[in-house]
Amino acid sequence: MARARQERAEITRQAILDGAAAAFDQCGFEGTSLSDVVKHAGVTKGALYFHFPSKEALARTLMDEQFQVSEGVPAIENPGLQTVIDLTHQMAHGLRTDVRIRAGIRLVIEFGSFTHPDPTPYDTWIDTCRDCLTPAQERGDIHPALDVQALSTLLVGAFTGIQVTSHVRTRRDDLHTRVTDLWNFLLPTLVPPHRRSLFHPTGTLQLSPEPPTD
Numbered sequence: 001m002a003r004a005r006q007e008r009a010e011i012t013r014q015a016i017l018d019g020a021a022a023a024f025d026q027c028g029f030e031g032t033s034l035s036d037v038v039k040h041a042g043v044t045k046g047a048l049y050f051h052f053p054s055k056e057a058l059a060r061t062l063m064d065e066q067f068q069v070s071e072g073v074p075a076i077e078n079p080g081l082q083t084v085i086d087l088t089h090q091m092a093h094g095l096r097t098d099v100r101i102r103a104g105i106r107l108v109i110e111f112g113s114f115t116h117p118d119p120t121p122y123d124t125w126i127d128t129c130r131d132c133l134t135p136a137q138e139r140g141d142i143h144p145a146l147d148v149q150a151l152s153t154l155l156v157g158a159f160t161g162i163q164v165t166s167h168v169r170t171r172r173d174d175l176h177t178r179v180t181d182l183w184n185f186l187l188p189t190l191v192p193p194h195r196r197s198l199f200h201p202t203g204t205l206q207l208s209p210e211p212p213t214d
Helices: 002-027 034-041 045-051 055-070 081-097 099-113 120-138 148-170 175-190 193-198
Strands: none
Touching: 002 034, 002 045, 002 055, 002 099, 034 045, 034 055, 055 081, 055 099, 055 120, 081 099, 081 120, 081 148, 081 175, 099 148, 120 148, 148 175
């Protein structure tokens, strides 16, 4: 019985997160009420408050969803520059196909830029990039004179701007193309000529098919 209750509670929690993601993705943090979340999730307000004490707690949980994209990085035996390239395409794919990631990124931009400035999500991605690019530089895949911390900061800022611009201009239909452009322009600057053919600006991962658009 206890296990069945736990399973039902988890199903409810996931429904709340899905409903909140749909609401935040459409209207942002300030434009979404808890009544909107309840409506989208199909749960009671009591159930919502059982799992999340406030709208901000719900938003913070969704903001952390983006890091599922990078959760496999610590298990990679030899992370490097291609790992970072692939991560940018994985994130692009998530933004196009996963409402939770879209909502989380929208909330990160709102919180990080305007409402309650918080650099933590950006710093986390910068650290992830640095942890991949440092061994890449040690292997000779990145010019030794480049500052890897500064490069990681640049990449996170560039991706953020690219995805926002793509969202505004094409609803992210061209996001993978724009990310590929980023790497096509950067790789000749970052990588010694004799190592350049090792890297693929379009990424090396098989991403799941995207849902059809109307």
